[in-house]
Amino acid sequence: MNDDSSIQRLAAILRSEVARLGPGDRLPASRELVARHGVSPVTVSRALAVLAAEGRVVTRPGSGTFVASAPPARTGDTADLSWQTVSLGDRVIDDSGVAALLARPSDGVIPLTGGYLHPNLIPVKALAAAAGRAVRRASTWLHPPLSGLSGLRRWFATEVGGDVTSSDVLVVAGGQAALTHCFRALAAPGQPVLVETPTYPGALAAAKAAGLRPVAVPIDHEGVRPDLLAETFAVTGARVFYCQPTLHNPTGATVPRERREQVLAVARAAGAFVIEDDYARHLALGPMPPPMITLDGHGSVVYIHSLTKITSPSVRVAGLVARGPAAHRLRAAQLVESFFVARPLQETALEFLDSPAWRRHLAAVAAELATRRDALAGALARHLPDGDLHLLPQGGVHLWVRLPRDVDEAALVETARQRGVLVSPGRIYYPSEPPGPRIRVTHIAATHLPELSEGVRRLAAALADQQVAKTS
Known part of the structure; x- marks a missing residue:
């Protein structure tokens, strides 16, 4: 059930659901839509794309799909772009994993994901000076x-x-x-x-x-x-x-x-x-x-x-x-x-x-990386003792954590987001079935060490929420 007609039928169902919701309300997750309507993930993705093209919903990588702030009324002048799903065929370019890693956190949300230096660590003045010298030639x-x-x-x-x-x-x-x-x-x-x-x-x-x-x-x-x-x-x-x-x-x-x-x-x-x-x-x-x-x-x-x-x-x-x-x-x-x-x-x-700024930058980043790595590892040991650290790397910006087997990885990542901390789900790092729940946490995107510790504390609270839900 993944041809054009099934996409349009699901899109019609979702239009009705969007009409009952208010601006900013979150639609059910793709996994839930697959189970509820008995369709494939591709059909769900394309139906949501139809609604996005109509301006009815917006998709935020890593967060979900939400009702647009001002859903337009359907008029005879609105272009019907659904034909594109047929012309594009079944080949899919999946950017979900990359988009989630590049997404900027909302205000008040602590990023324990991403792979770039925090803006405070980027040598912006030295780069600007270098650019100034370069463009004048x-x-x-x-x-x-x-x-x-x-x-x-x-x-x-x-x-x-x-x-x-x-x-x-x-x-x-x-x-x-x-x-x-x-x-x-x-x-x-x-x-x-x-x-x-x-x-x-x-x-x-x-x-x-x-x-x-x-x-x-x-x-x-x-x-x-x-x-x-x-x-x-x-x-x-x-x-x-x-x-x-x-x-x-x-x-x-x-x-x-x-x-x-x-x-x-x-x-x-x-x-x-x-x-x-x-x-x-x-x-x-x-x-x-x-x-x-x-x-x-x-x-x-x-x-x-x-x-x-x-x-x-x-x-x-x-x-x-x-x-x-x-x-x-x-x-x-x-x-x-x-x-x-x-x-x-x-x-x-x-x-x-x-320029001399390059070597100074390397030294400054190395000192910061060591401090942040140790701080993140210490916070995980204090607040998330059930997490098993794969190893303490001799550099880099990430730590790889194995979770207890009964943890629902996707649910934990979502609950953590709701509690104000972003982590990377382990499943996006595997070309086939993951061996169990994992998360990747990074220490370089947070503003400072207290924010790192607070982010891990929120993550631990999200894990506790999940464990309480299982026993209740």
């Missing part, structure tokens, strides 16, 4: 080299180390764009791509949008298991493996050097590429193992190093490192999709990286 407004500014490519190559040279680097519009280029360039639609499980939701969304099939490879406290990686390559015939070996999102695991070499050996044997997403190298609290690409003499690794997490969400600049035919294809992919990264942004990034 006439050359900033000229056509940039297609692969990126030579100075910026050289900076990325030096940061990576090993035998990586500036000619191996392609400057792209941030880590997410790099993932999109990689998935589209290295695999064909319909093919499998191996991913750690759990893994970054943005990678899952990008892979699926490219028409790929993410396949889970289990990890432990030291990252992906090489034995299971080899087995999964053999079973699936996949030729691409996506991973975050340094301060893995969401668990915080870091793969030791010996295991990195084992992963590379497995990939070489399978004739496969390894997409190494090194998003958090500048968020480490101490020495980290070398990037896998510096251990790779076979051309297996395609390496991503983004500036966004350590600087600002708006510094959409990353270095994408590859060699051989893969490098040519990645350059071609960027060229046909977006030409190049805007030169003023590249010039600004290079100005900042070459």
Whole structure:
């Protein structure tokens, strides 16, 4: 029951329900609508999209669907856009996981989710000064080299180390764009791509949008298991493996050097590429193992190093490192999709990286990360003793918490939101069925340490609410 007629029937039912509600009232959750009306999640999504196009409802990622403030009266002049559901077909680009992570919290709500520095930690003055110096140069407004500014490519190559040279680097519009280029360039639609499980939701969304099939490879406290990686390559015939070996999102695991070499050996044997997403190298609290690409003499690794997490969400600049035919294809992919990264942004990034402010910023962020990580871990131990911390990572901005098996993860996240704290549900980090209830909490988005503690206290109260509801 997911054809156009069923969508229109459900939309008609929901119109009647909206008419009985007041502006701002919340509609039942999608899961409840699926059960109540015996339809598929796709049918519910498309019916709600019809009502949104009519201006009757608004959807807030992570919160739900609400009656619009002023639902318009249906007139003969209102365009009927329902035909689009037929023309667009069944392919869905699911942005729910990413949108929830990027959504801004409402006033009074404490964010224990998200992955960017709090505005107080963003080096706005230094970035503004760098931008000012950059835009005053006439050359900033000229056509940039297609692969990126030579100075910026050289900076990325030096940061990576090993035998990586500036000619191996392609400057792209941030880590997410790099993932999109990689998935589209290295695999064909319909093919499998191996991913750690759990893994970054943005990678899952990008892979699926490219028409790929993410396949889970289990990890432990030291990252992906090489034995299971080899087995999964053999079973699936996949030729691409996506991973975050340094301060893995969401668990915080870091793969030791010996295991990195084992992963590379497995990939070489399978004739496969390894997409190494090194998003958090500048968020480490101490020495980290070398990037896998510096251990790779076979051309297996395609390496991503983004500036966004350590600087600002708006510094959409990353270095994408590859060699051989893969490098040519990645350059071609960027060229046909977006030409190049805007030169003023590249010039600004290079100005900042070459200034003393860059090193001062790194030192300040490292000190803050250590303080915040310990504060969040301490608050979890005090207020949420039933939560099992996966590990205490040596950097990064997240903690991964396993909940008691009888906890309803989705209900807990919603109750926490109602109590004024946002956390990330574990299910969005899995390409297939989750092994049990999990949440990811972050310490970098809160304003200060007391707010962190208060956020965990609210989370614990939400868990207590759920436990009381079960016993009553």
